[in-house]
Amino acid sequence: MMDFDTLKARGLFDQRLPRYTSYPPAPAFHDGIGADFQAKALAALDPDEPISLYLHIPFCERLCWFCACRTQGVSSLAPVQHYIATLEAELAVVARHLKGKQRIKQMHWGGGTPTILPPELIERLVTAIDGVFQRDENTEFSVEIDPTLVDADKITALRAAGMSRASIGVQDFATQVQESIGRLQSYEQTKTAVDLLRGAGIASLNIDLVYGLPFQSVEGFGRTLDQVMSLDPDRIALFGYAHVPHMAKRQQLIPEQALPDDRARFALFNHATDVLTGSGMTAIGIDHFAKPTDNMAIAAAEGNLRRNFQGYTVDGCGTLLGLGASSISRFENGFSQNTPQTGPYSKIVRGGELSTARGYELTGEDKLRSRIIEMLMCDYAIDYNELALTDAQQAMLTPAFMALRAECADLYTEDAERLSLSVEARPLVRRLAHFFDTFTMGNVGYSRVS
Ligand SMILES: C[S@@+](CC[C@H](N)C(=O)[O-])C[C@H]1O[C@@H](n2cnc3c(N)ncnc32)[C@H](O)[C@@H]1O
Numbered sequence: 001m002m003d004f005d006t007l008k009a010r011g012l013f014d015q016r017l018p019r020y021t022s023y024p025p026a027p028a029f030h031d032g033i034g035a036d037f038q039a040k041a042l043a044a045l046d047p048d049e050p051i052s053l054y055l056h057i058p059f060c061e062r063l064c065w066f067c068a069c070r071t072q073g074v075s076s077l078a079p080v081q082h083y084i085a086t087l088e089a090e091l092a093v094v095a096r097h098l099k100g101k102q103r104i105k106q107m108h109w110g111g112g113t114p115t116i117l118p119p120e121l122i123e124r125l126v127t128a129i130d131g132v133f134q135r136d137e138n139t140e141f142s143v144e145i146d147p148t149l150v151d152a153d154k155i156t157a158l159r160a161a162g163m164s165r166a167s168i169g170v171q172d173f174a175t176q177v178q179e180s181i182g183r184l185q186s187y188e189q190t191k192t193a194v195d196l197l198r199g200a201g202i203a204s205l206n207i208d209l210v211y212g213l214p215f216q217s218v219e220g221f222g223r224t225l226d227q228v229m230s231l232d233p234d235r236i237a238l239f240g241y242a243h244v245p246h247m248a249k250r251q252q253l254i255p256e257q258a259l260p261d262d263r264a265r266f267a268l269f270n271h272a273t274d275v276l277t278g279s280g281m282t283a284i285g286i287d288h289f290a291k292p293t294d295n296m297a298i299a300a301a302e303g304n305l306r307r308n309f310q311g312y313t314v315d316g317c318g319t320l321l322g323l324g325a326s327s328i329s330r331f332e333n334g335f336s337q338n339t340p341q342t343g344p345y346s347k348i349v350r351g352g353e354l355s356t357a358r359g360y361e362l363t364g365e366d367k368l369r370s371r372i373i374e375m376l377m378c379d380y381a382i383d384y385n386e387l388a389l390t391d392a393q394q395a396m397l398t399p400a401f402m403a404l405r406a407e408c409a410d411l412y413t414e415d416a417e418r419l420s421l422s423v424e425a426r427p428l429v430r431r432l433a434h435f436f437d438t439f440t441m442g443n444v445g446y447s448r449v450s
């Protein structure tokens with residue numbers, strides 16, 4: 001890999017760029033897209049063409065200061081119960097627009113903390129989902145789990161509902177780091193949750209880690225990595241801490257003077273990569289690692305990795321339907337996002353309407369740029385055979401390719417079939433993807449590149 005100074009000279013640490021979990025990135029969505037767009041998109045779906053389903057549960061018992069997720073703290077179950085009734089209402093509204101019982105290939109519950117739901121609410125929600133969608137034994141069902149907010153009964157209920165994958169948050173086990181991000185969670189507590197999940201037969205487990213948090217050191221993070229590897233995860237997500245206190249107000253509690261600088265963040269990321277790949281995991285895209293037998297590693301090796309709002313996925317479905325406050329759906333022709341605040345979202349949905357607040361309608365050009373950016377983010381390559389560019393498309397992309405060739409020709413190899421980034425240049429992939437991004441959204445709100 002290139003060293004810090006070389007990458008710095010190439011601008012790696014100076015630019016804030018999208019993570020490209022969508023193209024265009026969500027800040028480009030606008031309120032010209034409303035419920036009628038989503039209604040048309042739902043009505044156009046073929047019930048037998050599988051889709052992915054995302055359910056957002058925007059509640060947590062604890063509110064970690066570092067967290068940029070859209071979620072709210074609750075101390076009683078009343079708002080959660082109310083929200084589940086609202087999701088039931090949204091499912092009924094969606095069902096009205098679908099042609100029939102829609103097949104789903106993947107379902108993901110995220111948040112927030114889906115394991116805030118007690119067993120009876122888990123069962124209620126699954127019953128409502130199964131009233132509208134068809135699942136079978138091949139439908140993957142993954143759930144984001146806070147190890148401090150889960151027990152055997154919840155895991156039994158999720159398993160009975162078909163959960164096949166679990167993702168748990170760790171971030172870092174070092175006490176000083178945990179205290180500085182307002183998130184205390186012992187190794188023992190985490191291991192208990194992992195043992196419960198494994199005991200229930202969950203074969204695929206992801207663990208989230210974050211580098212770039214206050215007081216992190218290579219040595220301390222190394223200890224966290226050893227502890228994490230002793231839990232035998234199948235996947236690791238290693239996110240760079242995004243410090244955006246102007247957007248996530250609770251981050252104002254983060255002691256900024258204790259945040260590692262660019263050089264220290266780079267060292268943390270490199271050390272983690274060395275430890276994880278040294279333990280036999282395969283590095284995937286910008287922030288994932290997986291056992292070579294895991295289906296994400298297999299998908300990456302076969303060129304079938306994809307990127308969506310949850311990050312990297314093996315999900316090849318063209319449609320992702322998001323339910324819940326602030327959820328984003330992706331349809332063939334564009335994106336629609338639900339009203340973000342739970343109050344107004346509930347009111348609209350309980351009134352029998354779709355709650356689309358904003359979105360974006362994709363042009364043919366956007367779809368092409370989106371696929372090129374996805375290829376770069378997933379495969380570190382552009383596959384010209386798959387793109388099969390027409391002359392008009394070639395012409396449209398000429399400025400992007402000219403800029404790429406002028407500024408980055410030393411970072412990749414190219415022949416008639418493929419452009420491939422060198423392994424050394426991989427940290428710069430978001431910069432390369434940016435050449436194909438015509439949305440000049442400014443830097444505000446995007447996370448650091450490294
Ligand atoms: C919905 S949470 C995980 C599930 C559960 N609520 C928990 O805390 O264990 C999603 C993940 O996003 C990541 N995340 C949240 N805020 C972040 C930030 N500011 N920068 C980088 N990653 C962040 C964390 O790794 C976190 O585990």
Ligand code: SF4
Nearest residue numbers: 060063064067069112
């Ligand atoms: S990290 Fe998890 S538990 Fe903490 S605030 Fe974010 S979503 Fe909630």
